[in-house]
Structure formats: C-alpha cells, structure tokens
Amino acid sequence: MQKYVKELKYHKLKITPQRLDILKFLDNNRVHPSADEIYQAIKIDSPALSKTTVYNNIDVMVKNNIIKSFRFMDSNELRFDYKTTEHYHFICRECKSIYDIDISLPYFEKFKNYKHKVEEFYGDYKGVCENCLKNNSKNK
C-alpha cells in the first residue's frame, strides 16, 4: 500500500481511500478493466463509492502517467492499465481476454525522414489466444 501512497505523493496528489483502492485494484488485476469494471469491483467493499469518482481519478492518474488508458478498435469503452511502459495488446476474438505484448517493434525508425513528424504510436493485435487454441480445434 505504501507503494501507491508514494506514487500519489510524487505527483502531488492527495492520498484518498478511493485513489488507493483504484490503484490497488489495477495493480492486482492486470486484465485491462473498463471504468465500470473498476467501479463494480471496488463498490463491493466500499459501497459509498461514486462512479464519478472513478472517472475523475482515472483522468487525473492518466494525466499524471500513473496509469495508461487505451481503447480497442471495435469497442467504445476505454480500458485502463497499471503498466505505463511501452507495450501493445492482443485481444482474443473467442474469449475476449486482453494480453500484453512486450515485443518491441521498430515503429519509429521507419519514420526518421518522413514528411510528417511521428511522435506516438498506438497498436493492437487480434486473433485467438493460446488457451482457446488448445480448447477448440477449429481455430487451428
């Protein structure tokens, strides 16, 4: 818990139980949950929690680079990640699980002398995950 307090203090953000709950939940549940999933999970032990608080804190933490937000190509809801270092995502079209892809790709090298100045890259992959491949022969 001290880890989260330290992180918030570093960014000059007030330490509130709600913020600690959100950080703890994201850290312990690396499934890239949506705002509502975070809200529903925390509400079990802290029924007074407001969804607005979840949104507010998610915003401020994303702005401070404590957590990361992203969105899948075919989904309309934002998802959140405790991990802020460069990585990509793989979503399984069968079970909808989201996996981290830590392979680094040479995205920017290609654009050294490109007409536009490329600063950021966002990418994600889709397919069938190893579990679904194992359980369902039709995906082979």
Place this chain on the structure above:
Amino acid sequence: MQKYVKELKYHKLKITPQRLDILKFLDNNRVHPSADEIYQAIKIDSPALSKTTVYNNIDVMVKNNIIKSFRFMDSNELRFDYKTTEHYHFICRECKSIYDIDISLPYFEKFKNYKHKVEEFYGDYKGVCENCLKNNSKNK
C-alpha cells in the same frame, strides 16, 4: 456512379439512392469522416435522409468489406474509409487531419511462432503533419 452500383450488386445489396450517396461521398472525400459528417454532408442535397439510414448502411457496407471503419485512440467516434486495403493512419495533433500511411510494416512476421495466433493488426500514429510543421516553427 456505375462503379458503386457494381460494388453493391456484387455483394447482393439493393441499390438505393442513399447507398450511392454515401459511397460517392466517401470516395470523393478521403478525410475519414464520422457518421455525423457523412450525414450532414449528404443532407444538404437530400434533406429527407435519416441518420439511422447512414448508420444502417455504414454497418452493412463495413460487414461486406466495401468500406472500412476505425477509431482513434483518444476519440469516441467511429470514422470511415472508402479504402479497404491494408494501411495505417497518422493524425496530426495540431490540425487533426488524418493521413493514410501506406508504408507496409512487418507486423505479422514477428509472430510466426508466437503462442497466440495473430490474425489482425490495427495501428495508428500521432504527431505533427508536414503542413503544420511548415506553418508553425515551435513544432520543429
């Protein structure tokens, strides 16, 4: 116009004025418009158009691979593209223009023997476009 009729016929879709309008608009305006932008533009000459029709037809055309849909990481609205061949997008953080990036990248080769079966890739780039670089020295 015959081009669009042919395309719709090939997919066994009825030829309606609304469908032809949407296809023609997307073909002649390669700016990756949103559903509402398509609607607003066509409504000028065809005021009876319903937004539901735009959504319905966009859906059916995406499903038939006549047009492509995508979404930018920080936007909540879908955008549409007449071009369905593999390509990526670059969005300018200054003027918000969206450019096609036709450079092919070796995304899938990396995953030949990967634990998950990778089938699709989606990616987009962000930065400052050549026009904004020219017009604004602070971006250099």
Place this chain on the structure above:
DNA sequence: TGTTAGATTGTAACTATTACATTATAGTTA
C-alpha cells in the same frame, strides 16, 4: 403491374462519459 423482402424513416432507448452543484475531507497552518 403486383408482390414482398429488405430499406428508410423518426422516435425513443441505451451506454459511456462529462458537467455541475453540494457536501466532505486531506493536508496544512496557527
């Protein structure tokens, strides 16, 4: 030309998110 499956329309509902006003509290100060 009549028939009908599928398309169009307008309205209402829905989902994710944001705005806003009120109340509460974390962190600071006396």
Place this chain on the structure above:
DNA sequence: TAACTATAATGTAATAGTTACAATCTAACA
C-alpha cells in the same frame, strides 16, 4: 489539536454517439 482551505467525493442531470423498434416505403423480380 483545532481551524482553515484547496481539493476531492458524491449524486444527479446532461451529453454524444450509437442502436432498437415500429411504421412506411421501395427496389428487385416474377
């Protein structure tokens, strides 16, 4: 420790984009 104040939490209402639905219409075909 008590008081103060800037910031945070809460609940409600508003918004944006999209989808559901029922009534009406029309493209395609016999």
